[in-house]
Amino acid sequence: MDLHILDHRLRVTSISKNGLVNYTHPLIKLIFLRNRTRCKFFSLTETPENYTVVLDEEGFKELPPSSEHLQVEGSIWRPLNVASNGNASSSSQAVGVTKIAKSVIAPLAQQHVSVFMLSTYQTDFILVREKDLSVVVSTLEEEFNIFKEVEGEYMSVGCKDFTNGLQKNGKEAIQPTVHPVLIPQNQFCVMSLDPDTLPSIATTLIDVLFYSNSPKEDSESSAGQDLDCIKFFSFSLIDGYVSLVMDTEAQRRFPADLLFTSSSGELWRMVRIGGQPLGFDECGIVAQISQPLADGDISAYYISTFSFDHALVSPKKVPCHSCCKGN
Amino acid sequence: MDLHILDHRLRVTSISKNGLVNYTHPLIKLIFLRNRTRCKFFSLTETPENYTVVLDEEGFKELPPSSEHLQVEGSIWRPLNVASNGNASSSSQAVGVTKIAKSVIAPLAQQHVSVFMLSTYQTDFILVREKDLSVVVSTLEEEFNIFKEVEGEYMSVGCKDFTNGLQKNGKEAIQPTVHPVLIPQNQFCVMSLDPDTLPSIATTLIDVLFYSNSPKEDSESSAGQDLDCIKFFSFSLIDGYVSLVMDTEAQRRFPADLLFTSSSGELWRMVRIGGQPLGFDECGIVAQISQPLADGDISAYYISTFSFDHALVSPKKVPCHSCCKGN
Numbered sequence: 001m002d003l004h005i006l007d008h009r010l011r012v013t014s015i016s017k018n019g020l021v022n023y024t025h026p027l028i029k030l031i032f033l034r035n036r037t038r039c040k041f042f043s044l045t046e047t048p049e050n051y052t053v054v055l056d057e058e059g060f061k062e063l064p065p066s067s068e069h070l071q072v073e074g075s076i077w078r079p080l081n082v083a084s085n086g087n088a089s090s091s092s093q094a095v096g097v098t099k100i101a102k103s104v105i106a107p108l109a110q111q112h113v114s115v116f117m118l119s120t121y122q123t124d125f126i127l128v129r130e131k132d133l134s135v136v137v138s139t140l141e142e143e144f145n146i147f148k149e150v151e152g153e154y155m156s157v158g159c160k161d162f163t164n165g166l167q168k169n170g171k172e173a174i175q176p177t178v179h180p181v182l183i184p185q186n187q188f189c190v191m192s193l194d195p196d197t198l199p200s201i202a203t204t205l206i207d208v209l210f211y212s213n214s215p216k217e218d219s220e221s222s223a224g225q226d227l228d229c230i231k232f233f234s235f236s237l238i239d240g241y242v243s244l245v246m247d248t249e250a251q252r253r254f255p256a257d258l259l260f261t262s263s264s265g266e267l268w269r270m271v272r273i274g275g276q277p278l279g280f281d282e283c284g285i286v287a288q289i290s291q292p293l294a295d296g297d298i299s300a301y302y303i304s305t306f307s308f309d310h311a312l313v314s315p316k317k318v319p320c321h322s323c324c325k326g327n
Numbered sequence: 328m329d330l331h332i333l334d335h336r337l338r339v340t341s342i343s344k345n346g347l348v349n350y351t352h353p354l355i356k357l358i359f360l361r362n363r364t365r366c367k368f369f370s371l372t373e374t375p376e377n378y379t380v381v382l383d384e385e386g387f388k389e390l391p392p393s394s395e396h397l398q399v400e401g402s403i404w405r406p407l408n409v410a411s412n413g414n415a416s417s418s419s420q421a422v423g424v425t426k427i428a429k430s431v432i433a434p435l436a437q438q439h440v441s442v443f444m445l446s447t448y449q450t451d452f453i454l455v456r457e458k459d460l461s462v463v464v465s466t467l468e469e470e471f472n473i474f475k476e477v478e479g480e481y482m483s484v485g486c487k488d489f490t491n492g493l494q495k496n497g498k499e500a501i502q503p504t505v506h507p508v509l510i511p512q513n514q515f516c517v518m519s520l521d522p523d524t525l526p527s528i529a530t531t532l533i534d535v536l537f538y539s540n541s542p543k544e545d546s547e548s549s550a551g552q553d554l555d556c557i558k559f560f561s562f563s564l565i566d567g568y569v570s571l572v573m574d575t576e577a578q579r580r581f582p583a584d585l586l587f588t589s590s591s592g593e594l595w596r597m598v599r600i601g602g603q604p605l606g607f608d609e610c611g612i613v614a615q616i617s618q619p620l621a622d623g624d625i626s627a628y629y630i631s632t633f634s635f636d637h638a639l640v641s642p643k644k645v646p647c648h649s650c651c652k653g654n
Binding site: 024025064206 | 347348349351352353355356359360363391525526527529530531533534537538
């Protein structure tokens with residue numbers, strides 16, 4: 001299989017709920033006005049805690065200088081993804097993070113490489129710190145042909161191509177922390193749309209992203225909302241591809257003819273990992289979740305945010321018995 | 328003829344060019360998310376100096392508390408408009424402010440009542456200070472049947488209905504200041520669209536209103552823009568009706584099939600009044616411009632902003648010889 005190290009140099013940031021109004025101007029530009037920005041990698045995920053924004057350096061320049069409302073993780077992150085090049089030996093029919101659990105996630109966890117996962121409708125991005133790239137390459141080069149994207153071209157690389165040496169991060173056995181999990185009641189869909197039709201859903205998307213916390217004046221209030229449901233909405237626009245993850249309540253607000261999903265009506269349940277914010281330095285969290293999913297050949301998406309991780313799995317197979325012993 | 332005193336209590340405000348980013352969140356709500364706000368009267372006009380925002384008290388509440396970027400005129404303003412009730416004796420075919428120059432504008436100027444004009448595609452709003460209403464009614468009640476809107480119903484009123492007395496503002500002869508005018512090269516159109524199709528132009532409208540001062544990354548830059556052209560764009564959403572005033576360059580960015588104008592291709596030239604900001608206390612400026620237009624039966628729209636006034640007249644009849652002696 002091929003592993004691509006993409007050319008985006010990413011920042012992982014968080015905007016506070018109260019601070020979003022101060023970031024509406026740059027975020028709307030990044031989402032809707034592609035010809036006004038050079039940003040090619042943009043992702044915005046709302047959770048109950050905050051808004052996680054992952055974006056490349058061109059996008060990061062659009063954000064106002066640091067304020068009390070913006071937290072920025074200190075590293076540059078690089079996205080990897082696994083290209084299905086036709087001759088993959090995997091017999092799995094599963095999609096998402098399950099496919100890469102054993103080949104990528106587990107080996108990186110063993111090498112103590114922190115990963116930040118971003119599943120989209122199109123693919124699964126594995127974000128690693130740029131300073132860890134040499135460890136990543138040396139860890140994965142037996143299993144993968146590794147290519148580095150340089151100005152749109154892919155060049156084969158080995159770990160010798162990285163200047164910060166070959167030393168691995170250490171080999172002690174992992175002592176995984178078992179994090180509590182939350183399994184909210186709402187169901188989610190993972191969707192996409194033709195980027196040329198993005199203007200058609202602009203007002204709805206703006207309403208959902210930027211005004212969902214302000215009360216509505218009409219009768220359609222969310223008064224009856226189940227308290228066991230979680231607020232979670234993710235939008236990404238990466239290399240021109242749009243991906244949306246939302247619950248069925250939000251989905252009803254969008255025109256049904258524009259958004260599409262891989263199979264009609266496919267819904268996912270969420271497993272949120274972490275009772276306290278997870279931080280960025282602990283390794284093995286994704287591995288802990290994805291390993292049993294892979295063992296059961298259960299499809300799953302996985303979206304990391306600034307505070308917590310989120311796995312989306314088939315509702316009949318919420319794997320709390322196999323991976324979440326602490327719950 | 329009937330004169331209506333509408334039920335909106337308006338604030339006239341100005342947002343600085345640099346401060347717009349801080350107001351993007353509430354302004355987008357006021358423009359596009361009607362079910363999230365009780366605001367029924369909203370107007371936003373960009374000029375080279377600033378953004379003039381006229382809005383009712385419900386809309387005003389949406390703006391962040393006063394900052395260095397927001398100026399608020401101290402008064403409450405009330406919009407008047409003249410209803411064409413079929414038996415008008417006027418033989419004029421002219422539209423806009425010309426129709427009301429002699430019946431409304433001139434008498435109010437003589438009574439030293441300041442007016443703030445806001446022409447839209449649908450009608451011409453004459454804003455007067457609420458404290459001047461008794462003078463307005465006593466001045467205009469000979470010529471008009473005057474009705475006050477109360478919760479959607481129109482009630483006949485006379486000047487006795489206003490508690491702040493009957494005294495007029497004084498009767499000295501007006502000594503009009505002759506203000507310099509500017510006649511930019513660009514041509515303008517006055518348009519409307521079905522409010523239900525507003526979402527279809529959302530991204531274009533957002534781009535024009537909120538990002539027109541940031542450079543574009545693609546080749547469509549405005550490098551060749553004539554320096555004699557003025558930046559002027561006006562959007563209003565009043566009682567559910569949308570009106571747009573823009574130059575032909577901005578017009579080309581919108582889909583041609585959604586916006587409509589009264590007669591195809593009707594274009595207007597602008598006369599901007601004022602070399603220095605006009606303020607809100609001088610009376611007779613609109614009268615000075617509209618009187619000769621009325622004499623010549625020349626149609627004109629008239630849009631006041633925080634700093635300057637703007638008349639839009641037929642291009643073959645730019646009246647600089649008749650009213651702008653100071654130029």
